Amino acid sequence: MSANGRAEMKKSRPLRADAGENLVRSLEQLKAVFVERGVDASLEEIAKRSSVGIGTLYRHFPSRAKLLAAASDEQLATVARKEAELDGLDSRLEALHLFLKELVKRTGMYHGLAAALNTVLNSDAPGCKAATDLGKRLLKGAQDASEVRSDIKFEDVVSLVGAVSLSPQKGARDPARINRMLEVIIEGLRPIQR
Amino acid sequence: MSANGRAEMKKSRPLRADAGENLVRSLEQLKAVFVERGVDASLEEIAKRSSVGIGTLYRHFPSRAKLLAAASDEQLATVARKEAELDGLDSRLEALHLFLKELVKRTGMYHGLAAALNTVLNSDAPGCKAATDLGKRLLKGAQDASEVRSDIKFEDVVSLVGAVSLSPQKGARDPARINRMLEVIIEGLRPIQR
Numbered sequence: 001m002s003a004n005g006r007a008e009m010k011k012s013r014p015l016r017a018d019a020g021e022n023l024v025r026s027l028e029q030l031k032a033v034f035v036e037r038g039v040d041a042s043l044e045e046i047a048k049r050s051s052v053g054i055g056t057l058y059r060h061f062p063s064r065a066k067l068l069a070a071a072s073d074e075q076l077a078t079v080a081r082k083e084a085e086l087d088g089l090d091s092r093l094e095a096l097h098l099f100l101k102e103l104v105k106r107t108g109m110y111h112g113l114a115a116a117l118n119t120v121l122n123s124d125a126p127g128c129k130a131a132t133d134l135g136k137r138l139l140k141g142a143q144d145a146s147e148v149r150s151d152i153k154f155e156d157v158v159s160l161v162g163a164v165s166l167s168p169q170k171g172a173r174d175p176a177r178i179n180r181m182l183e184v185i186i187e188g189l190r191p192i193q194r
Numbered sequence: 195m196s197a198n199g200r201a202e203m204k205k206s207r208p209l210r211a212d213a214g215e216n217l218v219r220s221l222e223q224l225k226a227v228f229v230e231r232g233v234d235a236s237l238e239e240i241a242k243r244s245s246v247g248i249g250t251l252y253r254h255f256p257s258r259a260k261l262l263a264a265a266s267d268e269q270l271a272t273v274a275r276k277e278a279e280l281d282g283l284d285s286r287l288e289a290l291h292l293f294l295k296e297l298v299k300r301t302g303m304y305h306g307l308a309a310a311l312n313t314v315l316n317s318d319a320p321g322c323k324a325a326t327d328l329g330k331r332l333l334k335g336a337q338d339a340s341e342v343r344s345d346i347k348f349e350d351v352v353s354l355v356g357a358v359s360l361s362p363q364k365g366a367r368d369p370a371r372i373n374r375m376l377e378v379i380i381e382g383l384r385p386i387q388r
Contacts, residue, residue: 115309115360118360149374149378151374152374152378153371156371156374156375156378159357159358159360159375160354160357160375160378160379161357162357162360163353163354163355163356163357163360164353166309166312166353166356166357177347177350180343180345180346180350181350181353181354183382183386184343184346184350184354184379184382184383185354185378185379185382186382187381187382187384187386188377188378188379188380188381188382188383189378189382190381192377192381
């Protein structure tokens with residue numbers, strides 16, 4: 001089909017027939033808008049640039065958290081696929097450290113996402129769920145091995161990692177800063193020797 | 195009046211007396227809206243509930259950061275007044291720890307403020323500036339005493355503290371959570387023994 005024909009189709013086939021296909025296309029648009037504007041981008045702009053109307057958008061993603069989860073699900077699935085590699089490491093704290101590095105790396109593409117990460121991770125999108133399950137298991141493993149203090153919750157760790165994205169300059173992604181902040185978090189998680 | 199005199203006047207007394215009074219009232223409204231809605235509250239709502247129009251509001255607070263700085267300046271001045279007490283402590287790391295506790299306590303009244311704290315602290319509102327100066331001095335003191343790793347910047351610490359406010363539940367202010375997260379940050383700041 002010619003590009004023109006496709007454009008025609010796109011126009012003349014707004015909803016029913018291929019709502020699924022349109023939704024996938026709109027998800028791509030969604031990601032593009034999030035990359036450009038950060039996670040606070042207006043839903044109106046997202047709808048305007050996608051092939052589905054704002055009604056359909058709201059019906060499929062009734063909250064911004066669900067939209068963000070959908071947009072970042074693939075990246076979080078990639079994090080989850082590190083499982084075997086991380087399980088093979090000697091130190092459970094080191095495994096948690098690498099998991100968090102991966103999490104920052106994969107969620108860094110949308111400005112502000114890391115700050116909203118707790119909400120996204122708690123969604124039921126498959127990639128998000130897989131990453132959350134892995135993270136929780138790694139934390140528990142490190143706690144069972146007495147490498148992490150026992151009172152820490154997974155949500156605490158995710159919030160601390162979110163801090164890495166609270167850069168004073170919007171969108172600043174200084175790798176040295178990310179590394180030292182993750183190191184502070186990892187070192188701080190160790191049980192206190194009293 | 196000379197142009198110079200007028201410029202002086204503009205600096206020290208930006209509005210007519212009654213307009214100034216209105217602005218103080220609107221600042222109170224502003225704080226109330228921030229308490230109710232969090233720091234992302236709409237500026238339209240703030241203007242609607244204050245005695246000055248949105249034009250005046252924008253003229254005096256051309257950015258949300260400036261609004262937030264004005265709304266939280268008193269609280270940050272209170273943090274800065276801890277100076278003598280903190281300087282009297284034996285450990286510089288402990289002084290920094292108490293400073294951060296105070297910072298969280300005083301900025302917790304607006305949901306989301308801690309997350310925007312780097313921007314607010316960099317404003318030129320007097321209370322914000324005093325708190326920033328104290329925090330920077332305490333960090334440098336702890337680094338000079340080799341109690342904190344030397345590569346850490348003040349902005350890193352503020353961002354990590356902002357994480358405390360990245361609660362999965364909006365507005366959740368669990369004191370035990372705040373304490374353990376601040377402890378993780380403080381312990382993590384210590385120089386690494388390699």
